[in-house]
Each structure stands twice: as C-alpha cells, then as structure tokens.
Amino acid sequence: MDTFIGLMSGTSLDGIDAAVVRFPPGRVELLAARTTPFTRELRSELLALIQATGTDLLDRFGELDHRLGRLFAEAATGVCDQAGLEPGRVAAIGSHGLTVLHRPTGETPFSLQIGDPNLIAERTGITTVADFRRRDLAAGGQGAPLVPAFHAALFTRAEQARAVVNIGGMANLTLLPGSEEAAVTGFDTGPGNVLLDAWIQQQLGQPYDRDGAWAASGSVSEELLAALLADPYFTLPPPKSTGREHFNSTWLQDRLRGFELEPEAVQATLAELTAASIAVAIEREAQGTTELIVCGGGAYNPDLLQRIGARLPAVKLSVSDDYGLAAEWVEAVAFAWLAQKALEGKPGNVPAVTGAAGKRILGGVYPGTTGCGEDSKPE
Ligand SMILES: Nc1ncnc2c1ncn2[C@@H]1O[C@H](COP(=O)(O)OP(=O)(O)OP(=O)(O)O)[C@@H](O)[C@H]1O
Numbered sequence: 595m596d597t598f599i600g601l602m603s604g605t606s607l608d609g610i611d612a613a614v615v616r617f618p619p620g621r622v623e624l625l626a627a628r629t630t631p632f633t634r635e636l637r638s639e640l641l642a643l644i645q646a647t648g649t650d651l652l653d654r655f656g657e658l659d660h661r662l663g664r665l666f667a668e669a670a671t672g673v674c675d676q677a678g679l680e681p682g683r684v685a686a687i688g689s690h691g692l693t694v695l696h697r698p699t700g701e702t703p704f705s706l707q708i709g710d711p712n713l714i715a716e717r718t719g720i721t722t723v724a725d726f727r728r729r730d731l732a733a734g735g736q737g738a739p740l741v742p743a744f745h746a747a748l749f750t751r752a753e754q755a756r757a758v759v760n761i762g763g764m765a766n767l768t769l770l771p772g773s774e775e776a777a778v779t780g781f782d783t784g785p786g787n788v789l790l791d792a793w794i795q796q797q798l799g800q801p802y803d804r805d806g807a808w809a810a811s812g813s814v815s816e817e818l819l820a821a822l823l824a825d826p827y828f829t830l831p832p833p834k835s836t837g838r839e840h841f842n843s844t845w846l847q848d849r850l851r852g853f854e855l856e857p858e859a860v861q862a863t864l865a866e867l868t869a870a871s872i873a874v875a876i877e878r879e880a881q882g883t884t885e886l887i888v889c890g891g892g893a894y895n896p897d898l899l900q901r902i903g904a905r906l907p908a909v910k911l912s913v914s915d916d917y918g919l920a921a922e923w924v925e926a927v928a929f930a931w932l933a934q935k936a937l938e939g940k941p942g943n944v945p946a947v948t949g950a951a952g953k954r955i956l957g958g959v960y961p962g963t964t965g966c967g968e969d970s971k972p973e
C-alpha cells in the first residue's frame with residue numbers, strides 16, 4: 595500500500611487532473627495520469643458560482659459540491675483503471691477540491707473548496723484526504739500556497755539556489771535557497787494564465803492561447819503593463835496568496851478603460867504581466883537564484899517562457915519534465931504527496947510560506963470502505 599492518487603482542479607477551471615503515484619526515497623514514480631475535462635456547461639456553472647450573488651447560492655453550492663464529488667470519484671477510478679490497479683491497492687487519495695472562494699486575510703479568514711470527499715471515499719472505497727487548507731488558516735496562515743513543501747522535497751539541490759514556479763490559473767513561486775541555514779519561502783506571484791484565458795475567450799471564443807501564438811503576434815503596451823503592475827498585490831510583502839476573486843475579467847476591464855489597443859496587444863501585455871510579476875518576485879526575494887524550474891500549464895506556452903527568460907537572463911530556465919515529472923501533473927502529484935504526509939502524521943505546510951504559527955498536519959481523513967464489512971458501492 596505505497597500507492598497514492600492525487601486529484602487537483604485548479605483556478606483555470608479546465609477539469610480534474612488525476613495522478614497515480616509512488617514515492618520511492620527521493621523520487622516520484624508516476625504510474626498513470628489523466629485529465630477529465632469539465633463540460634462547457636459545468637465550467638460555466640462553476641464560474642457562475644464563483645462569481646455569484648443571489649438567493650439560490652447555497653443550493654447551487656451544495657449541488658456543485660455533490661456533482662464535483664462524484665466527478666472526482668470517477669476521475670480516481672478512471673486513473674486507477676488506466677494504471678491497471680485495484681482500488682484496494684491504493685493507500686489514499688489526496689483531493690484538493692475546487693476553490694470557490696479564497697479570503698485568507700481579515701477578521702474571518704477562510705478558503706472554500708468543493709468536491710465532497712465523503713462521496714469520493716464512498717464511491718471509490720479508498721481513504722480520502724481533503725480540506726488541506728483550513729488547518730493552516732486556523733494556525734494563522736494563508737492556507738496557500740501548499741505545493742512548496744513538495745517542490746522542496748523534489749527539487750532541492752545542495753549549494754544551488756533554485757526557484758520553482760507553478761503557472762496555472764494563478765502562479766505561485768517556491769524559493770529553494772540550497773543551504774541548510776536559509777529557509778524555503780514562497781508565495782503566489784499573481785495571475786498565471788487566468789487573464790490570458792479570459793481575454794482570448796472573450797475576443798476569439800477560444801479557451802486558451804495555444805503556444806502563446808496570439809500573444810506573440812501583438813506588441814506589448816508599456817503603459818498598460820505599468821497600469822496593471824500598479825496593483826498593490828504585486829508589491830505586497832509575503833506571506834501572500836490570491837485567486838480569481840481578485841484577478842479576473844472585471845479586474846482587467848477596469849484597467850483597460852481609457853486604452854485603445856489592438857486585442858492582440860492586450861494579450862501580449864497580459865503575457866508580459868505574468869512574466870514580469872514572476873521575474874520581479876524572484877529579483878526581489880531571491881537574487882542569487884541560478885535556476886528557475888517551471889511547471890503547470892504555463893510551461894507549455896513557449897511565448898510565456900521566452901518572456902520570462904528575457905527578464906531573467908542570468909537564470910537557467912528549465913521545466914519540471916527535465917527532472918522526470920511532466921509539468922502538467924506536478925500539482926496533482928503534490929496532493930498525493932500531501933495525503934501521504936497526512937497519513938504518516940507529518941506536517942505538510944511550510945510556515946515561512948503561509949505565515950502559519952507552526953508546522954501542521956494538513957487535511958481531514960475520510961476513511962475508505964475496506965474493513966467496514968460492506969463492499970457494495972452505490973451506482
Ligand atoms: N500548449 C499551451 N499553450 C498555451 N497555454 C497552455 C498550453 N497548455 C496549457 N496552457 C495553459 O495552462 C492552463 C492550465 O494550467 P493548469 O492545469 O496548470 O491550471 P490549474 O491547475 O487550473 O491552475 P492552478 O495552478 O491555478 O490551480 C490553461 O488554461 C492554459 O492557459
């Protein structure tokens with residue numbers, strides 16, 4: 595029972611990533627991985643929930659929590675089949691869920707993920723670990739980002755100051771100092787692909803800018819870039835985390851007012867914003883960085899990589915694939931790894947990253963059905 599499943603559904607709202615994985619010492623062994631895309635209808639329902647107001651909100655919240663719970667269970671079963679693995683051989687599923695609201699600061703900080711883990715445990719029979727963020731929040735942390743502990747376990751090299759950036763809907767950075775004395779740090783740098791996806795969707799009806807080709811065809815507007823970078827989030831000192839509640843199409847529309855630009859120039863400027871916010875964060879927080887390892891969907895965007903590289907000429911740019919783990923699976927694998935930590939009774943947060951009062955074991959455990967004397971599953 596050394597096999598784990600990680601389930602991740604991120605801020606891009608593109609679907610569920612599922613990975614079956616083992617963790618031999620110092621390594622990751624990926625047995626199978628797949629994405630279950632959300633239908634257009636479900637994606638727009640999720641977007642509507644995330645942006646919602648109104649009286650039927652709680653109904654919709656409960657319904658989508660249930661529907662996603664079922665879909666996560668199917669994603670886990672599907673990836674198990676793909677790996678040729680009996681569910682009884684899986685130690686646990688680590689399910690991130692889908693973030694509908696993340697408000698990590700103020701008097702009543704919280705972070706809400708949906709995708710009922712009870713349903714996942716019931717329908718797969720596999721012990722499920724979920725609700726990873728709220729214990730860290732309870733300890734005074736941001737509850738995000740959580741992948742830095744995994745990045746540190748996988749990518750730390752002695753005497754090498756490395757950075758790892760995950761470019762999903764949002765982008766988050768892990769800084770690995772490469773020396774025992776200095777601490778691992780990290781934070782969300784701001785938007786990753788979310789604004790690029792929103793703009794091309796609005797202008798051309800495409801879900802994302804494949805290979806960054808549209809952005810590459812436009813010229814960056816330095817004025818617009820400066821206006822976007824004037825958002826106080828970019829200069830806020832860490833710990834900090836963000837999400838779609840801040841960086842979304844309304845945020846962009848507000849800042850585009852008064853500009854008259856070709857749509858592809860806006861796309862180019864948004865790509866430059868992602869690149870600049872990552873580069874500035876590294877320059878400000880980790881000047882000695884020699885290598886930047888990119889993961890998440892943004893690693894497949896050559897235009898974005900080129901822009902990041904141009905802003906950090908002294909830094910070697912790699913993708914996680916160069917170290918044996920495909921960029922698209924890093925987050926799902928991280929939640930499998932966090933599930934293993936939880937079951938071992940080991941902490942999963944990095945207090946220097948989230949700002950929590952200390953290390954905490956993350957996640958609630960929803961036991962599987964083995965040992966219950968009942969192995970029937972609902973249809
Ligand atoms: N070939 C490609 N060219 C350009 N962009 C791409 C390509 N492949 C993936 N992407 C981008 O990556 C995004 C998906 O990234 P990913 O799956 O890492 O996001 P996520 O897990 O939803 O996000 P988060 O890290 O915020 O939770 C797509 O929406 C798209 O913008």
Ligand SMILES: CC(=O)N[C@H]1[C@@H]2OC[C@@H](O2)[C@@H](O)[C@@H]1O[C@H](C)C(=O)O
Pocket residue numbers: 604605693696705737738739740741742762763764765766782835836837925
């Ligand atoms: C609240 C939430 O879901 N945050 C996501 C989001 O997507 C990227 C960035 O913002 C990061 O903080 C986090 O995800 C990763 C998995 C994390 O916690 O490390």
